[in-house]
Amino acid sequence: MQDIYDHIEQHLDESIETLLQLVRQPSVSAQRLGFDKAPELVKSKLEEVGLQAEIWPTPNDGLPSVFASASGESDRTLLFYTHYDVQPPEPLELWESAPFEPERRGDRIYGRGISDDKGNIAARLAAIRAFQDVRGGLPSNLKFFAEGEEEIGSVNLPGLVVERADELSADACIWEGGGRNASGDPLIYLGLKGLLYIELSSKKLSGDAHSSFATILPSAPWRLLEALHTLRESDGLVLIPGFYDDVRETTVEERDAIAALPDEADIWAETFGNAYFNNELTGAALRHRLLMEPTCNIDGIWGGYQGPGTKTVLPAEVTAKLDFRLVPEQRPDDILEKLRRHLDSNGFSDIEIEKLGGVNPSRTSMTSPWAKLIAETCVEIYGRQPVIQPSMAGTGPMYDFADVLGMPVATSGIDHPSHKIHAPNENITLDDFLMGAKHAALVMQRFAERGAT
Amino acid sequence: MQDIYDHIEQHLDESIETLLQLVRQPSVSAQRLGFDKAPELVKSKLEEVGLQAEIWPTPNDGLPSVFASASGESDRTLLFYTHYDVQPPEPLELWESAPFEPERRGDRIYGRGISDDKGNIAARLAAIRAFQDVRGGLPSNLKFFAEGEEEIGSVNLPGLVVERADELSADACIWEGGGRNASGDPLIYLGLKGLLYIELSSKKLSGDAHSSFATILPSAPWRLLEALHTLRESDGLVLIPGFYDDVRETTVEERDAIAALPDEADIWAETFGNAYFNNELTGAALRHRLLMEPTCNIDGIWGGYQGPGTKTVLPAEVTAKLDFRLVPEQRPDDILEKLRRHLDSNGFSDIEIEKLGGVNPSRTSMTSPWAKLIAETCVEIYGRQPVIQPSMAGTGPMYDFADVLGMPVATSGIDHPSHKIHAPNENITLDDFLMGAKHAALVMQRFAERGAT
Numbered sequence: 001m002q003d004i005y006d007h008i009e010q011h012l013d014e015s016i017e018t019l020l021q022l023v024r025q026p027s028v029s030a031q032r033l034g035f036d037k038a039p040e041l042v043k044s045k046l047e048e049v050g051l052q053a054e055i056w057p058t059p060n061d062g063l064p065s066v067f068a069s070a071s072g073e074s075d076r077t078l079l080f081y082t083h084y085d086v087q088p089p090e091p092l093e094l095w096e097s098a099p100f101e102p103e104r105r106g107d108r109i110y111g112r113g114i115s116d117d118k119g120n121i122a123a124r125l126a127a128i129r130a131f132q133d134v135r136g137g138l139p140s141n142l143k144f145f146a147e148g149e150e151e152i153g154s155v156n157l158p159g160l161v162v163e164r165a166d167e168l169s170a171d172a173c174i175w176e177g178g179g180r181n182a183s184g185d186p187l188i189y190l191g192l193k194g195l196l197y198i199e200l201s202s203k204k205l206s207g208d209a210h211s212s213f214a215t216i217l218p219s220a221p222w223r224l225l226e227a228l229h230t231l232r233e234s235d236g237l238v239l240i241p242g243f244y245d246d247v248r249e250t251t252v253e254e255r256d257a258i259a260a261l262p263d264e265a266d267i268w269a270e271t272f273g274n275a276y277f278n279n280e281l282t283g284a285a286l287r288h289r290l291l292m293e294p295t296c297n298i299d300g301i302w303g304g305y306q307g308p309g310t311k312t313v314l315p316a317e318v319t320a321k322l323d324f325r326l327v328p329e330q331r332p333d334d335i336l337e338k339l340r341r342h343l344d345s346n347g348f349s350d351i352e353i354e355k356l357g358g359v360n361p362s363r364t365s366m367t368s369p370w371a372k373l374i375a376e377t378c379v380e381i382y383g384r385q386p387v388i389q390p391s392m393a394g395t396g397p398m399y400d401f402a403d404v405l406g407m408p409v410a411t412s413g414i415d416h417p418s419h420k421i422h423a424p425n426e427n428i429t430l431d432d433f434l435m436g437a438k439h440a441a442l443v444m445q446r447f448a449e450r451g452a453t
Numbered sequence: 454m455q456d457i458y459d460h461i462e463q464h465l466d467e468s469i470e471t472l473l474q475l476v477r478q479p480s481v482s483a484q485r486l487g488f489d490k491a492p493e494l495v496k497s498k499l500e501e502v503g504l505q506a507e508i509w510p511t512p513n514d515g516l517p518s519v520f521a522s523a524s525g526e527s528d529r530t531l532l533f534y535t536h537y538d539v540q541p542p543e544p545l546e547l548w549e550s551a552p553f554e555p556e557r558r559g560d561r562i563y564g565r566g567i568s569d570d571k572g573n574i575a576a577r578l579a580a581i582r583a584f585q586d587v588r589g590g591l592p593s594n595l596k597f598f599a600e601g602e603e604e605i606g607s608v609n610l611p612g613l614v615v616e617r618a619d620e621l622s623a624d625a626c627i628w629e630g631g632g633r634n635a636s637g638d639p640l641i642y643l644g645l646k647g648l649l650y651i652e653l654s655s656k657k658l659s660g661d662a663h664s665s666f667a668t669i670l671p672s673a674p675w676r677l678l679e680a681l682h683t684l685r686e687s688d689g690l691v692l693i694p695g696f697y698d699d700v701r702e703t704t705v706e707e708r709d710a711i712a713a714l715p716d717e718a719d720i721w722a723e724t725f726g727n728a729y730f731n732n733e734l735t736g737a738a739l740r741h742r743l744l745m746e747p748t749c750n751i752d753g754i755w756g757g758y759q760g761p762g763t764k765t766v767l768p769a770e771v772t773a774k775l776d777f778r779l780v781p782e783q784r785p786d787d788i789l790e791k792l793r794r795h796l797d798s799n800g801f802s803d804i805e806i807e808k809l810g811g812v813n814p815s816r817t818s819m820t821s822p823w824a825k826l827i828a829e830t831c832v833e834i835y836g837r838q839p840v841i842q843p844s845m846a847g848t849g850p851m852y853d854f855a856d857v858l859g860m861p862v863a864t865s866g867i868d869h870p871s872h873k874i875h876a877p878n879e880n881i882t883l884d885d886f887l888m889g890a891k892h893a894a895l896v897m898q899r900f901a902e903r904g905a906t
């Protein structure tokens with residue numbers, strides 16, 4: 001592989017120039033900003049490394065995806081999942097340089113999306129180009145998918161994946177989001193949580209009443225609070241009957257992997273102002289809760305008078321936004337049904353539920369050949385044993401590839417906790433980029449040789 | 454009294470002109486609008502009917518009060534309580550004529566404050582003037598107090614009353630707020646509820662966290678909800694230990710009075726969109742709950758994400774505004790202490806309480822000579838037995854006069870439910886004004902003759 005690694009190093013400046021071009025083109029999905037040009041730019045960059053690229057419209061008038069592919073020496077097919085949309089750059093005043101005018105300062109380059117996820121796109125392009133230039137072709141068939149709506153919850157991806165099942169099918173998938181952790185250990189993720197996002201609301205009056213009527217008129221806030229109170233124990237346990245029925249037991253390998261993860265509890269606690277942890281959890285139990293267990297969270301709640309001073313009002317209605325993070329094999333629509341049934345059977349049929357989003361959870365097995373292949377390639381590139389997380393704490397559309405299309409999924413990438421993704425002054429180092437590109441190249445090679453099964 | 458009544462009728466145009474002058478001068482306390490001129494105007498109108506008037510500054514840089522007095526034939530002293538500040542006129546687009554340019558349409562005159570409470574001021578001025586013109590003086594000593602902050606909760610009145618105790622002392626007090634009900638029966642109120650207004654808040658993190666951390670980080674919304682849930686049964690019963698300790702038992706006379714009140718349940722239910730009543734209360738039990746019982750009400754609640762769609766966030770903090778309507782002899786500071794103790798002893802010492810307002814409740818006895826005198830004068834003026842409410846459902850600073858200064862308090866006025874007080878198109882009829890003025894005059898006469906004890 002030294003020939004490939006040398007090419008990647010020798011052409012680093014050009015690869016970074018490609019990355020800067022991608023960053024200079026805004027593509028803020030939440031604001032639908034830059035999508036007149038961004039898909040074309042991504043397509044042209046995929047074509048520059050010899051792939052056949054096309055722009056895919058997305059169901060429900062969603063923001064387009066870009067898909068590219070090429071044949072290679074082996075019959076096996078590898079799929080790269082990435083996304084070219086980025087988080088909004090706001091608050092702008094906290095950026096030290098303009099978010100869409102990338103700037104190099106010290107050993108870092110700053111710009112929105114330069115790590116998440118345009119850095120991964122550019123690193124994989126560098127690996128592909130190395131194979132094309134040095135070996136005259138790719139080691140296996142390759143598919144490259146760049147989503148345009150990842151930062152707004154991939155709402156239209158499940159539909160697109162079903163529609164494009166044939167074109168997206170592959171033997172294995174490399175996700176975004178891998179790289180190194182704070183200690184410099186390579187980091188692999190094998191899963192993502194699912195999500196059910198709802199609004200719960202109570203409406204009791206046609207309009208706000210003077211609060212002197214609170215003695216005799218029904219109160220929407222009290223009513224919603226009583227309903228919410230039936231959902232969760234103070235220790236976090238969800239009280240909806242059947243909520244945990246489909247939670248898959250943690251395997252021995254998953255448990256061992258979680259035990260082996262570095263203890264970052266102090267960093268988390270400090271980040272949120274010396275916060276404590278629920279149930280005084282520590283160590284592996286804390287990490288298990290974070291990565292492997294579902295929740296019921298209140299994202300927001302509002303109703304009635306919220307201004308300064310006093311206003312005596314009985315609010316006509318009140319609303320709360322809730323998310324349930326789900327783990328295999330929970331399903332958002334099943335949880336929604338169980339929630340409705342629970343509220344009804346507790347006399348809360350007057351509480352309205354609106355579903356705002358649903359994502360299925362997914363995990364690729366720790367013992368799968370694909371997980372092992374990625375772990376071994378990490379040792380080769382980074383010179384250390386990787387840290388393997390059976391799942392991230394967050395949510396993403398991994399299910400659609402891993403379960404709907406049926407391929408093992410693992411991460412490889414350029415990430416590092418210092419990159420400030422989603423925050424002002426997002427950045428990467430050249431070293432992170434180089435290592436990520438080399439790892440992508442090695443994964444391509446080993447996959448071609450050994451496959452994922 | 455016919456001479457007095459004749460004078461009031463003959464000078465109705467002039468009395469209404471005085472009222473219109475008062476209405477044309479804005480005095481919106483919530484917006485501190487018009488207070489450069491309004492106190493002077495009120496003072497000049499009090500002087501025009503032969504009273505000695507002065508403008509009183511109010512503690513804490515509050516909006517000024519106007520005070521006036523005159524000696525009369527009897528040694529007894531009667532106090533009129535009124536207020537010259539008005540509610541904000543907004544929403545302006547719902548007014549059919551400009552709120553501060555009073556306009557006559559049909560048998561009504563429209564303008565902000567024309568009923569509440571400038572109509573009462575002008576009606577009492579008409580009664581005073583009649584005595585001065587016809588009899589050459591007042592039947593008893595008179596004090597006339599016009600507050601400038603009633604519509605913003607009389608926040609500085611308790612301090613002012615203590616400061617001006619000597620000047621405000623009297624043998625009996627006529628409050629604002631009386632008149633006739635929807636059936637045309639004269640209506641007397643003998644009390645007002647008290648109030649404790651607080652903010653309860655929970656803060657758990659230094660900043661909002663991604664909701665994937667909700668598994669392990671403490672949740673401010675869940676925490677506040679759990680604390681709130683300990684405060685109140687779903688039937689409205691307040692669960693703070695000792696909350697009801699000082700609630701005075703309803704007397705036989707109060708109970709009879711409440712039983713005799715007209716049943717307005719259908720009107721209330723319709724006003725709020727066919728709302729039902731708590732505990733399926735009806736009739737006297739419903740009215741007893743409304744007028745004689747305390748509450749714990751959520752005026753507003755907010756925290757976290759409140760925008761459209763989904764944002765997965767664990768909110769750092771959440772706040773609720775609560776009011777407790779209190780009845781004799783509950784005290785806001787005592788309830789505040791009991792609330793703090795209750796939260797602490799249930800493990801919620803992390804929940805913060807901020808007191809935003811406190812008013813003591815007050816009721817004048819149904820069997821007091823003053824209540825009887827007012828009832829008898831109603832029969833004389835209106836030709837019907839009055840409806841007597843032992844208390845209003847709302848809150849006002851009656852305690853400071855009735856209990857601090859120690860005088861019986863009852864209402865007399867120009868009110869009618871059709872006046873739309875606090876709402877667009879506030880109005881009065883000339884008949885309401887005339888009857889209110891005559892009743893004020895008769896009360897002055899009977900008080901001079903019989904006193905209030």
